[in-house]
Amino acid sequence: xxxxxxxxxxxxxxxxxxxxxxxxxxxxxxxxxxxxxxxxxxxxxxxxxxxxxxxxxxxxxxxxxxxxxxxxxxxxxxxxxxxxxxxxxxxxxxxxxxxxxxxxxxxxxxxxxxxxxxxxxxxxxxxxxxxxxxxxxxxxxxxxxxxxxxxxxxxxxxxxxxxxxxxxxxxxxxxxxxxxxxxxxxxxxxxxxxxxxxxxxxxxxxxxxxxxxxxxxxxxxxxxxxxxxxxxxxxxxxxxxxxxxxxxxxxxxxxxxxxxxxxxxxxxxxxxxxxxxxxxxxxxxxxxxxxxxxxxxxxxxxxxxxxxxxxxxxxxxxxxxxxxxxxxxxxxxxxxxxxxxxxxxxxxxxxxxxxxxxxxxxxxxxxxxxxxxxxxxxxxxxxxxxxxxxxxxxxxxxxxxxxxxxxxxxxxxxxxxxxxxxxxxxxxxxxxxxxxxxxxxxxxxxxxxxxxxxxxxxxxxxxxxxxxxxxxxxxxxxxxxxxxxxxxxxxxxxxxxxxxxxxxxxxxxxxxxxxxxxxxxxxxxxxxxxxxxxxxx
Numbered sequence: 001x002x003x004x005x006x007x008x009x010x011x012x013x014x015x016x017x018x019x020x021x022x023x024x025x026x027x028x029x030x031x032x033x034x035x036x037x038x039x040x041x042x043x044x045x046x047x048x049x050x051x052x053x054x055x056x057x058x059x060x061x062x063x064x065x066x067x068x069x070x071x072x073x074x075x076x077x078x079x080x081x082x083x084x085x086x087x088x089x090x091x092x093x094x095x096x097x098x099x100x101x102x103x104x105x106x107x108x109x110x111x112x113x114x115x116x117x118x119x120x121x122x123x124x125x126x127x128x129x130x131x132x133x134x135x136x137x138x139x140x141x142x143x144x145x146x147x148x149x150x151x152x153x154x155x156x157x158x159x160x161x162x163x164x165x166x167x168x169x170x171x172x173x174x175x176x177x178x179x180x181x182x183x184x185x186x187x188x189x190x191x192x193x194x195x196x197x198x199x200x201x202x203x204x205x206x207x208x209x210x211x212x213x214x215x216x217x218x219x220x221x222x223x224x225x226x227x228x229x230x231x232x233x234x235x236x237x238x239x240x241x242x243x244x245x246x247x248x249x250x251x252x253x254x255x256x257x258x259x260x261x262x263x264x265x266x267x268x269x270x271x272x273x274x275x276x277x278x279x280x281x282x283x284x285x286x287x288x289x290x291x292x293x294x295x296x297x298x299x300x301x302x303x304x305x306x307x308x309x310x311x312x313x314x315x316x317x318x319x320x321x322x323x324x325x326x327x328x329x330x331x332x333x334x335x336x337x338x339x340x341x342x343x344x345x346x347x348x349x350x351x352x353x354x355x356x357x358x359x360x361x362x363x364x365x366x367x368x369x370x371x372x373x374x375x376x377x378x379x380x381x382x383x384x385x386x387x388x389x390x391x392x393x394x395x396x397x398x399x400x401x402x403x404x405x406x407x408x409x410x411x412x413x414x415x416x417x418x419x420x421x422x423x424x425x426x427x428x429x430x431x432x433x434x435x436x437x438x439x440x441x442x443x444x445x446x447x448x449x450x451x452x453x454x455x456x457x458x459x460x461x462x463x464x465x466x467x468x469x470x471x472x473x474x475x476x477x478x479x480x481x482x483x484x485x486x487x488x489x490x491x492x493x494x495x496x497x498x499x500x501x502x503x504x505x506x507x508x509x510x511x512x513x514x515x516x517x518x519x520x521x522x523x524x525x526x527x528x529x530x531x532x533x534x535x536x537x
Contacts, residue, residue, distance in 0.1 A: 033333050041336050041463075044474070048467035052217035058502075059099045059213040059233045061537035064091045067234035068535075070292035071143050071299065074237055075184075078121065078142040079131050085121040085142035085186075089114050092144045093188055096235040102216060105226045105235065107149050107207045108157040109189040117186050118142060139298060141184030146231075147240040148224050149190045149207075150197050151286075152271035153177050156187075160273055161195035161204030163412040164392035174271025175278070176286040176303050180240055183302040188236065191226025196390060197247060197273055199416035200471045200478060202226050209468065212254060213536040214503055218465040221251035227289050228255040232504075233536055238295055240303070242272050244284035244382075245375055246481020249493035249508060252289055254465040256495045256504025257533050258523060260287045260296050263513045264488040266304045274389055278305075283378055283485040291533045293523040296492065300516065312514050317521035323454035324353045324360040329462075330483070331369035334476035336462035341499040346459055349496060349507050352529050353457070353522070363456075366445055367438040371479030374486045376423075377435035386424065390417055399425040415472070443487050447512055455522050456510040458484075460493060464503035484510055492519035496530045504534070 062068070066088060069077070077083045093111045100106045121142040134141060147153060150160045152170035159165040173181065181187065195204040202225030203209040210226050212218040213233040220229040224241030228251030231239050241248040243261040252259025267286040269275045288299035297313050304310050328346065329338050338346075354360035367374070387396045390413055397413075399421035405411035406418060446456065461480050471477075484491040490513070495506045507526075511518040526532070 030333065034337060038337050044470055048470050052467055055217055057102060057216045059102055059536050061535065062095055062234040066091050067095055069237065071140060071237040071290060071295045074143050075140050079134060081125055085118040086115060088142060089118040089144050089186055089188065092236055096189055096230065099213065099233045099235055103211045103213055103229055104208055105191050105210050105230045106189045107192050110156065111188060114144065114186050114188045138184030139302065143185045143237055144188045145180065145185050145238050145240065146189045146191050146227055146236040147177055147187065148193050148227050148242065150193050150223065150273050151177055151240060151242065153187055153190060156190050159206050160197065161193050161206055162390065162392055163205050164394065166206050175268035176240060177271065179302055191230055193226060194222040195414045195417050197223035198420060200250060201468065204414055205412065212465050214256065217467055218503065219254065219468055219471065221254040223247040224289060225251040228252050228257055228259065231257050231289050231291055238288055238290040238299060240286060241289045242284060242286045243485065245485050246478065248287050248289060249491060250481045252493040253460040253504065253506050257289055257291050258293050258296060258495065259289045259493040260300060260516065260519065261285050261484065261491050262287050262300055262304065262516050263309060263490045266306050266309050268305050282382060283488065293520060293527045293532065296520045296523065297517060309514055309516065313517050315517050317517060319521055319525050320357055321453060322357055322518060322522065323451060324357050324457065325363050325449055325454055326350045326360055326457040327363055327365060329459060330371055330479050331364065332371060332476055332479050335479055336474055336477050338459055338462050341464065341505055342459060342462060345496045345505040346457065346507055349526055350457055356525065363449060365442050367442040368483060370438060371483035372476055373430050374435055374439055375482035377430035377432065378486045380429065386420060397421065439486055450512045453518065455518050458508045458510055460506045460508050464499050464505060489513065490516040490519055492523050494523045494526050495533050496526065498534050
């Protein structure tokens with residue numbers, strides 16, 4: 001009996017030692033991978049830094065103080081005739097012209113038509129009209145705005161960055177654009193995007209590459225990159241973006257402005273990209289991009305077609321009663337390590353919110369290390385056929401066909417699009433049961449943690465805006481944005497000033513479904529404390 005017990009104890013000790021050894025080996029391998037990835041990232045920055053050395057420029061400062069106003073403030077000034085609508089619209093058009101040569105943001109414009117519409121607004125306001133009613137029915141009367149080229153706007157270019165659609169003009173407005181126009185806002189221009197909205201830089205063969213207003217050697221993000229960039233350099237008070245994998249928040253982060261991806265099914269999708277109907281199961285949402293947090297909820301109110309959400313946006317919030325959660329990284333070894341500047345931004349936001357609310361809980365979302373893989377799976381459920389869409393639905397192409405065209409200088413699609421085809425043709429698909437189970441478990445965990453009054457503070461990215469084309473070498477950093485599309489949760493990008501290189505830093509604020517107002521309440525608190533958007537110059 002004693003011998004048996006001794007053997008059991010020995011076996012137990014052996015098993016325990018083996019488990020401890022496995023954990024040690026795993027930790028050692030993980031440390032080696034992280035360190036190698038760090039030096040790889042340092043090499044990328046060094047090489048690209050040498051290439052772009054001395055080439056960086058910034059947009060010049062805006063001279064008209066009205067360019068600094070929020071959309072809400074401008075609407076009020078126009079209604080009360082403190083400034084003419086024509087003066088406002090002209091000021092922003094002039095600014096667009098001033099910065100576009102350096103940034104290549106604007107790809108189509110309706111400046112003359114916008115000025116005529118502004119004159120009509122001034123004529124309307126010269127009449128005996130009830131301003132209080134006008135504030136309700138036309139809350140953004142006379143306020144100029146832009147939208148990305150892929151959002152249909154009647155009479156304007158709608159190529160979606162594809163050579164096959166070059167010169168194509170929309171015959172009607174996207175539903176969300178029509179809603180924004182109905183609020184009285186005046187569309188002045190359309191901005192650059194990646195081809196088919198599917199890349200992290202706003203570059204395509206139709207319009208070329210858009211440059212970051214804070215440093216022209218850096219990217220503006222995608223796919224609403226042009227919208228975020230023109231907002232950051234005061235070419236528009238706000239813009240209407242769309243977000244299926246970080247397409248509002250990534251550009252908002254790179255350009256130091258606010259961007260809100262609302263709750264699932266919050267906004268109509270007809271006319272966004274190639275969508276011809278209103279999808280109710282998509283990860284995609286339209287949403288606002290703006291310089292001031294006070295614009296976020298009023299803009300979402302006019303964009304949403306969800307009456308329940310619109311009503312919820314008026315919910316009063318006591319900031320000191322909000323539950324604060326935070327996570328310091330995704331855990332994906334393929335992604336870059338969080339930089340010191342980004343870690344500092346997260347830390348100062350969490351510290352302040354902890355001081356205000358009394359607590360902040362550090363968490364780790366189960367499965368967040370698989371963000372990119374989960375998003376890839378859910379993209380296959382969107383019902384799109386990329387091989388057909390990239391040809392404007394005239395045929396179906398393949399990776400091998402496009403690679404041959406690329407090598408013979410006959411390709412009409414970007415390298416990013418070719419890589420997407422390579423992924424579809426040669427890489428294994430994610431297991432549906434696994435992806436759906438991990439997504440469900442992660443969402444269940446987070447919603448339980450959030451409760452009715454919680455938010456999650458999450459890193460915006462491992463780095464600030466990187467050099468043009470360096471994103472090809474860091475594809476897995478994309479997981480920081482696409483995770484919350486896969487989870488179908490509202491999330492707001494909040495700027496927190498500039499880093500040591502003069503580039504914007506920030507954090508993402510996530511909430512439970514239909515709790516968009518909590519994201520914005522925290523965004524306002526952080527803006528009040530840290531200043532929010534900082535002009536490029």
